[in-house]
Amino acid sequence: MAEQVPHPHGADRLCAPAEQAYAEALRAGRIPREAAREAGCLIDLGLLHPDPAAPDWLLPTSPQTVMARLLRGIHEDIAASQTRTGAVVAAFERFAALGGPAPSGGEAIRVLDGIPRINAAIDDAIAGCATESLTIQPRGIRPERILSQALPRALDMLDRGVRIRTLYTHVARYGPGLADYLRELEGRAVEVRTLDEVTDRLLLFDRTVAIIPAAADDTSALELRHPALVDFLATVFERLWRLAVPLAETMPVATDMEGVTHRERVIAALLAEGHQDAVIAQRLGISVRTCRHHISRLAAALGSGSRTQLGVRIAQSGLDAHPR
Template identity: 85%
Template sequence: MSEQVAHPHGADRLCAAGERAYADALRAGRLAREAADDATCLIDLGLLHPDPGALEWLLPTSPQAVMARLLRGIHEDIAASQARTGVVAAAFERFAALDAPAPAGTEAIRVLDGIPRINAAIDEAIADCTTEALTIQPRGIRPEHVLSQALPRALDMVGRGVRMRTLYTHVARYGTGLADYLHQLEGRAVEVRTLDEVTDRLLLFDRTVAIIPAAADDSSALELRHPALVEYLATVFERLWRLAVPLTEAVPAATDIEGVTHRERVIAALLAEGHQDAVIAQRLGISVRTCRHHIGRLADVLGSSSRTQLGVRIAQLGLDAHPR
């Protein structure tokens, strides 16, 4: 006789040995006891029981009887869960009356998972906006289809008297889509400025609600309504706004160091902070290849033959501070 093994499962999901033995017993009407040595679970679960007239044989319990027993157990479990639900509800019902409900939409921080929920929150904030919308858009040139989708929202807001101010990186100036977008908003309360680098995306409405990314792939966001947090973000925006260059003005072309452009001066400061090429490219809204081209030109101008020597030259010439 083989060694018996434990079968940690219920009758609703038999092991392979149990299925074979139970099927054989149903077909033949009985099963030799030694044939069930690898499926002792069938006896434990009551699917097989000894034949009173011949103890060396096992008789199968009908599937209908097994099913009825299992369903009865499930119904009993459901009834017990419902009873526990009633007990819990009764225990805390008296506390519910003491809890003053918060006004709808006043949660200090709300996590928005998925693009549909993010867009729905943005639509709601735009619909409620009455005075001012502040926006920071990183990542360089804005795709034309994205701007086309945003245009109806912008027209709706400015049509209601909302003032719009938006910050982009300098790279965004070279996208034709932005010029077309602003042309259709011309003559309205819309202002655009650019910087070498900006923060991550920020949407701020009436200084009461802000939406910021919560994941690098934009799959989730945070909706902030806490007054202190919203005011802090508004202050950050205003400080960047004062440093930014209006779209109607030219971007600084060079620094006071001969041969070093304004952008290369910004890259030098980011290199001095220890950032890798990919990070610098993302912050400036340019490709990694373009970023490395600027770094190579900067090294040539400063007479550096290695990355370490370039860092030393940047510090010596005072290029480690961000230009205004």
């Protein structure tokens, strides 16, 4: 695919190729990605986004939705932005006459390409959140830098009366950053629980919009607004929440088998399912090196001299079932 041509302008001052491509997308309902090659700004500005069912096609965002997003920022500093407000309205009222998606507040499934688009969607969802924020954070210990960046947004939601609940893996308990983060939120409507393993990252706001990863490297995500999909994800969260251990409680450390810790029992169950070391480490939020250390301890406790023998010993000892 040819490289997109950069366009140093905003959505209220579209260049000629962008105007033509956006207008055609509104008339037809979608356009081939190649047709917008010279108007890459449309994707950067969120006016076009990939079709989840056909990656080679682009769908238009409704002009009313784009205009509302731009005006939200403009009205924060209305005195300095009156001229630009008029330009945005003039530009998008003209496009609105061409038709396109109804201004329903967002498409049922929207592909978010690139970190800037993902962060913008998260910011919009947080700004609109009024009652509840549910989050699942995998991958073990959260970096202190990430938690520090998240703190102002959490405080803003709490000030607006939003209740925050977050699920982590047990490993996250050992990160100093999480303790500092929660200390800043002490006494507020914040609850944290942990599990041996959780799903991929999930952000769920007011049970109306969910954001989940669409690529392993986190460079693509899906914004979901379909009620059935959002309700399904909310149900998954609630069921995991009931199984999780509140952060204020002591997590399980050992099993009734001498020399085998709770984590090693979880690893034993995952080994019995046939998972490789790297997969087990990723699911539990630990490093591969730490995972292999636990496997070595498990082998020693069960008197196993090889991986094949270890599998047999795990089954014989009953460790092939996940601990509750």
